[in-house]
Amino acid sequence: xxxxxxxxxxxxxxxxxxxxxxxxxxxxxxxxxxxxxxxxxxxxxxxxxxxxxxxxxxxxxxxxxxxxxxxxxxxxxxxxxxxxxxxxxxxxxxxxxxxxxxxxxxxxxxxxxxxxxxxxxxxxxxxxxxxxxxxxxxxxxxxxxxxxxxxxxxxxxxxxxxxxxxxxxxxxxxxxxxxxxxxxxxxxxxxxxxxxxxxxxxxxxxxxxxxxxxxxxxxxxxxxxxxxxxxxxxxxxxxxxxxxxxxxxxxxxxxxxxxxxxxxxxxxxxxxxxxxxxx
Amino acid sequence: xxxxxxxxxxxxxxxxxxxxxxxxxxxxxxxxxxxxxxxxxxxxxxxxxxxxxxxxxxxxxxxxxxxxxxxxxxxxxxxxxxxxxxxxxxxxxxxxxxxxxxxxxxxxxxxxxxxxxxxxxxxxxxxxxxxxxxxxxxxxxxxxxxxxxxxxxxxxxxxxxxxxxxxxxxxxxxxxxxxxxxxxxxxxxxxxxxxxxxxxxxxxxxxxxxxxxxxxxxxxxxxxxxxxxxxxxxxxxxxxxxxxxxxxxxxxxxxxxxxxxxxxxxxxxxxxxxxxxxxxxxxxxxxxxxxxxx
Numbered sequence: 024x025x026x027x028x029x030x031x032x033x034x035x036x037x038x039x040x041x042x043x044x045x046x047x048x049x050x051x052x053x054x055x056x057x058x059x060x061x062x063x064x065x066x067x068x069x070x071x072x073x074x075x076x077x078x079x080x081x082x083x084x085x086x087x088x089x090x091x092x093x094x095x096x097x098x099x100x101x102x103x104x105x106x107x108x109x110x111x112x113x114x115x116x117x118x119x120x121x122x123x124x125x126x127x128x129x130x131x132x133x134x135x136x137x138x139x140x141x142x143x144x145x146x147x148x149x150x151x152x153x154x155x156x157x158x159x160x161x162x163x164x165x166x167x168x169x170x171x172x173x174x175x176x177x178x179x180x181x182x183x184x185x186x187x188x189x190x191x192x193x194x195x196x197x198x199x200x201x202x203x204x205x206x207x208x209x210x211x212x213x214x215x216x217x218x219x220x221x222x223x224x225x226x227x228x229x230x231x232x233x234x235x236x237x238x239x240x241x242x243x244x245x246x247x248x249x250x251x252x253x254x255x256x257x258x259x260x261x262x263x264x265x266x267x268x269x270x271x272x273x274x275x276x277x278x279x280x281x282x283x284x285x286x287x288x289x290x291x292x293x294x295x296x297x298x299x300x301x302x
Numbered sequence: 303x304x305x306x307x308x309x310x311x312x313x314x315x316x317x318x319x320x321x322x323x324x325x326x327x328x329x330x331x332x333x334x335x336x337x338x339x340x341x342x343x344x345x346x347x348x349x350x351x352x353x354x355x356x357x358x359x360x361x362x363x364x365x366x367x368x369x370x371x372x373x374x375x376x377x378x379x380x381x382x383x384x385x386x387x388x389x390x391x392x393x394x395x396x397x398x399x400x401x402x403x404x405x406x407x408x409x410x411x412x413x414x415x416x417x418x419x420x421x422x423x424x425x426x427x428x429x430x431x432x433x434x435x436x437x438x439x440x441x442x443x444x445x446x447x448x449x450x451x452x453x454x455x456x457x458x459x460x461x462x463x464x465x466x467x468x469x470x471x472x473x474x475x476x477x478x479x480x481x482x483x484x485x486x487x488x489x490x491x492x493x494x495x496x497x498x499x500x501x502x503x504x505x506x507x508x509x510x511x512x513x514x515x516x517x518x519x520x521x522x523x524x525x526x527x528x529x530x531x532x533x534x535x536x537x538x539x540x541x542x543x544x545x546x547x548x549x550x551x552x553x554x555x556x557x558x559x560x561x562x563x564x565x566x567x568x569x570x571x572x573x574x575x576x577x578x579x580x581x582x583x584x585x586x587x588x589x590x591x592x593x594x595x596x
Binding site: 031034035038039041042043045046048049050052053056068071072113114116117120123124125126132135136138139141142143144145146147148149150151152153154157169170172173176192195196199204205206208230233234236237241251252255256258259266269270273276277280281283284288291292295296299 | 305306307308309310314315318319321322323325326328329330332333334336337340393396397399401402403407408409410411412413414415416417418419420421422425426428429435437440470473474475478479482502520524527530531533534537538552555556559560565568569571572573575576579580583
């Protein structure tokens with residue numbers, strides 16, 4: 024890259040080198056995992072860095088069929104899909120009402136929704152387990168959706184509320200004078216304008232639900248309902264020696280988030296930083 | 303507060319706010335109330351429960367494993383804050399430098415680990431740290447280094463070993479936060495500093511640092527509260543071991559509750575964890591100054 028920059032000093036070269044090394048450390052694991060997933064166990068033992076001698080999808084067949092990864096992938100997908108659908112609906116309504124109306128208790132409700140960002144959520148592992156157990160709602164398809172909504176809502180509400188604040192209110196004012204109801208204004212005027220922010224919320228929510236681990240570990244014990252991160256954490260115990268298969272499972276598990284990131288990296292970075300700054 | 307619309311009917315407000323409020327109460331408030339109650343009993347998951355007053359909390363006061371887990375949590379948090387916020391800031395400073403090529407490529411790729419699952423990151427690093435043919439040991443032995451430490455099974459270094467993957471994963475998040483505020487510093491200020499002959503070091507410490515203090519504060523708070531509950535990566539890397547040497551508060555809470563099935567004592571631990579975490583974050587906020595929430 025030095026030929027692109029004219030008159031480069033040693034310090035500038037060093038800066039480039041340091042940053043490049045760090046960047047490589049962030050990408051290399053993914054490249055390595057991708058080609059290692061095509062290697063056999065024997066090849067892996069001989070040399071962990073070498074490229075596969077032939078393209079062989081045997082590991083994928085093994086992981087999808089014998090380690091049941093197709094099922095886990097489906098479970099994670101359903102939970103994430105349910106979560107993001109409900110978060111989009113609930114957070115748009117809440118964000119809209121919080122930004123457009125002034126009423127008693129508005130600030131308290133807003134603060135209440137931001138609770139999830141302040142408290143150490145992991146302290147709720149046992150309390151939530153006990154409650155779900157008492158009510159007999161462990162090990163259901165919707166079990167994880169409830170906590171996941173709660174974890175995603177603060178960021179979603181914050182992003183949508185501030186985005187709606189930035190939309191001029193005039194259109195809704197005249198619509199309201201002409202007898203247009205609140206829900207109609209939300210559906211016909213606000214939501215179409217919110218599309219970019221809704222997309223950000225969608226991606227962020229998908230990401231947190233897809234990656235969530237401790238609550239999935241505790242609230243789901245039935246193998247047929249386990250999600251991908253939990254299945255991955257069990258993998259090391261069951262298949263200690265077969266690293267290429269573990270790597271293959273890792274590759275399968277990161278496909279959705281990496282594809283999303285490749286398509287919308289800018290949006291994801293902006294959204295995560297905006298959400299984080301609130302926390 | 304800006305302009306608002308006329309308030310709709312009460313019924314409409316209830317329809318809008320009741321469902322999310324109920325979900326929040328169901329997930330956060332009710333379990334907390336029940337656990338608070340269980341923490342004063344000897345309940346172990348069976349049918350019999352007896353109120354035993356503050357016995358669980360007394361046990362907690364003398365539970366050396368719990369205090370050890372708190373110590374580990376604080377140690378990891380200090381390491382991770384220095385690593386994530388510090389390196390995030392340094393790389394951001396590098397990347398606003400116009401002599402670094404491909405700045406956009408760097409920022410996009412350095413952020414990539416942030417979107418991965420912490421479990422995946424933990425597993426990648428178990429491969430890096432692997433005794434027999436892990437990347438790290440192969441690299442070190444190729445350099446001719448002998449006596450390579452046991453990264454994940456030596457109690458004296460394990461807290462450092464588990465902190466590195468956590469730091470590595472989230473540097474990108476802090477880098478982007480700092481880049482955002484560094485790019486907002488007016489060019490004229492930096493240019494006049496250049497004319498006055500300020501070095502890169504002086505520019506970063508004397509001009510950039512004070513101007514990005516608000517971002518620094520937010521980054522510190524985010525990093526502290528995020529790391530105090532750290533669970534996933536360490537669960538995958540060591541499970542808290544060897545022995546108790548990398549046990550953090552949330553991991554210890556998990557072990558007591560779900561391995562030993564001590565539900566009442568686990569409830570007391572949960573309550574203690576909430577209080578201690580809020581105290582530490584509250585204290586950090588005081589030290590850093592100002593309010594975090596409006």
